[in-house]
Every structure is written in structure tokens, then in C-alpha cells.
Amino acid sequence: MRFQQILTYAVAVAFLSGASWVQAGGKYRVEAVSNQQYQDECGACHFAYQPGLLPARSWRKLMDNLADHFGENAEFDEADRLVLLAYLEKNSADKSGSYLSRKVMRSLPRKGTVMKISKLGFMAHEHDEIPRRLFKDSLQGLTNCNDCHQRAEQGSYNEREIKIPGYGRWDD
Numbered sequence: 001m002r003f004q005q006i007l008t009y010a011v012a013v014a015f016l017s018g019a020s021w022v023q024a025g026g027k028y029r030v031e032a033v034s035n036q037q038y039q040d041e042c043g044a045c046h047f048a049y050q051p052g053l054l055p056a057r058s059w060r061k062l063m064d065n066l067a068d069h070f071g072e073n074a075e076f077d078e079a080d081r082l083v084l085l086a087y088l089e090k091n092s093a094d095k096s097g098s099y100l101s102r103k104v105m106r107s108l109p110r111k112g113t114v115m116k117i118s119k120l121g122f123m124a125h126e127h128d129e130i131p132r133r134l135f136k137d138s139l140q141g142l143t144n145c146n147d148c149h150q151r152a153e154q155g156s157y158n159e160r161e162i163k164i165p166g167y168g169r170w171d172d
């Protein structure tokens, strides 16, 4: 191939893979929840957060303190707890290579252990354009990612798949 042909080919490949990348949910995605028990137990009161949204250290601390889980008792069977902890650790942000997980890792504070995804630095930054009034009724802050991110359950947080209750589609 001549240089120009190679170049045209390279651009075409980049374009095509770029298109399927967007279709698959863009770069802001993590592995979807694949453990039914986790989905049931940890999705009972709020959205079942994907393990790739926090580091293992955070999951361990959360799972060690379920008797006082943000003011609620979320305790359950010890054998099950250990199974779920192992699932979380194995798929945590420090084990996942996804762009979003790496972003989580980069935004961790030097000290302490983060207990809330919604408190990560980049999360505040990504969400600072949402009018505060929209948080008043149906939404509890950012707790339920799937209130707005239409494909959150598939692990996709692409900015083109957002619809806010009481506001509509988010076009930025």
C-alpha cells in the first residue's frame, strides 16, 4: 500500500471503531452487575452500584459496616456477605481497566476511604450543571443513577443517554 492508502485506511478504521464505541455506550462505562444476589440484596433500597465504581478498600469498609449503613440496617447472612464482598473486590475499580474505573481511581483523596460514589471529585464536577431544583422531589441527590442515566443498569453513563425526571432529555 502506498502511504496515502494506508492513511485513508487508518482513518476509516478509526472512524468505524469510533462509531461502534459510541453505540456501545461510549467511554463512560463499567461492567454491568453480573451477580443476581448482589442485584437483589444491594438493589433493594437503591440502584445496585456496579463494583467498578469504587475501589476494593471502599467496598470492604461498606461491607464491614452494614449494621449502620448510612443510618439504615442493611445487614444480612454472614456467608452471603462474604460471597458478595468477594464479588465486589474481584470487580472493583482497582481491578477493572475501564476508563470510568480509572477515573474513579484518579479522583480518590490521598487520605481516608471514600464511602460514596457521589462524593468522588469528578462526580461533583460532572453533575454541577444540573439545576438544584430538580433534586427536590423525585430525586435524592445522585443516589439513584438510573433516575437519569437511562442505561445505568447496563453500566453505561454516556452523556447522550440522560433524561432527568421533571426536566427531560439532557442536551449539553
Ligand code: HEC
Pocket: 041, 042, 043, 044, 045, 046, 049, 062, 066, 069, 070, 072, 073, 074, 084, 115, 116, 117, 118, 119, 140, 141, 142, 143
Ligand atoms: C435497607 C436499605 C439499604 C440496603 C439493603 C442497602 N443500602 Fe446502600 N444505602 C442506603 C441508604 C439510605 C444510603 C444513603 C443514600 C443517600 O445518602 O442518598 C445508601 C448508600 C449507599 C452507597 C453510597 C451511594 C452514593 O451516594 O454514592 C453505596 C456505595 C451503597 N449504599 C452500597 C450498598 C451495598 C453494596 C449494599 C448491599 C450490601 C447496600 N448498599 C444495601 C440504604 C441501603
Ligand code: HEC
Pocket: 026, 028, 053, 100, 117, 118, 126, 127, 130, 139, 141, 142, 143, 144, 145, 146, 147, 148, 149, 157, 158, 159, 160, 162, 164, 170, 171, 172
Ligand atoms: C439527577 C440526574 C442524575 C443522576 C441521579 C445521576 N446523574 Fe450522572 N449525569 C447527569 C447529567 C445531567 C450529566 C452531565 C452530562 C454532561 O453534560 O456532560 C451526568 C454525567 C455523568 C457522567 C459523565 C458522562 C459523560 O459522558 O460525560 C458520569 C460518569 C455519571 N454521570 C455517573 C453517574 C453515576 C455513577 C450516578 C449515580 C451514583 C449518577 N451519574 C447519577 C445526571 C445524573
